[in-house]
Amino acid sequence: MAVADNFRRLLGTAFIALALGSGAASAQGGKPPAEVTPAAEEPAAKPSNAPYMKPLSRLATVLGSLHFLRGLCGDANADVWREKMNAILEAQAPGEADRRTLVAHFNQGYRSFESTYRKCTPAATVAVERYAKEGADLSREISARYGS
Template identity: 65%
Template sequence: MFILRPSCLALAAWLAVAGLPATLHPAFAEASGAGENAPADAAPEGRATDAPYMAPLARLSAILGSVHFLRTLCGDPNARLYRDKMTELLAAQKASEADRRILVASFNSGYRAFESTYRVCTPAARLAVERYQKEGSSLSREISARYGN
């Protein structure tokens, strides 16, 4: 069974404690070589792993995309932090290219879900941020507890 790397767990734990979902932008360039230095038990470049932690990581990525969009829309000066944390999560995970694409697509899907709905920051948008941050924190703790060493 493939276990999350401690660096990924540390990031997930940090996100949970800080209450910060990470973020990417739909225009995120896949500049880093995700397949480089991949572990021996990772899936080949063209195939996604069947690792049980991929579903919660994909959900976390979608939450991060949603929160990134909403925090940016609402004028949060630290909104870019969410994108940066998603980038760190991708780097720490060192997933196969296929898994990386799934996580990036999940982030982008979360971003676009709110982009298509909100044009201005509203009380409902702020409430969505609050709820997603809680879910992201809970999910980060669950990932760490369930799949950590």
């Protein structure tokens, strides 16, 4: 399959993930982290300089943040964010270095809020809404710039 076709599928997957909404449910903490796992260890390779990697890395961070925050706030579908990140990795099929970069950004987004929030608060709910909007904006930007 052509790189452009893979990239279009990636963007469609990301956009669908972010279109799921930004509402948060009642507080429900104590869930164990569910991280995207990197592929098997290989010799370190340099990440590509592909221009879409910067916004795609930010999108990975946003998805990781949403995965944690929506789970914290009791969203029964919180795991969808990790699943969508895995779908992006599968559709994009990045080289090992780029894959590690994207996984690291997802995990960083998750951990940044995990270290701050212990329960769902009004601020966490606002963060969910803002990150969902940012993720949707990033998806549109990536699609517009690199999808054709």
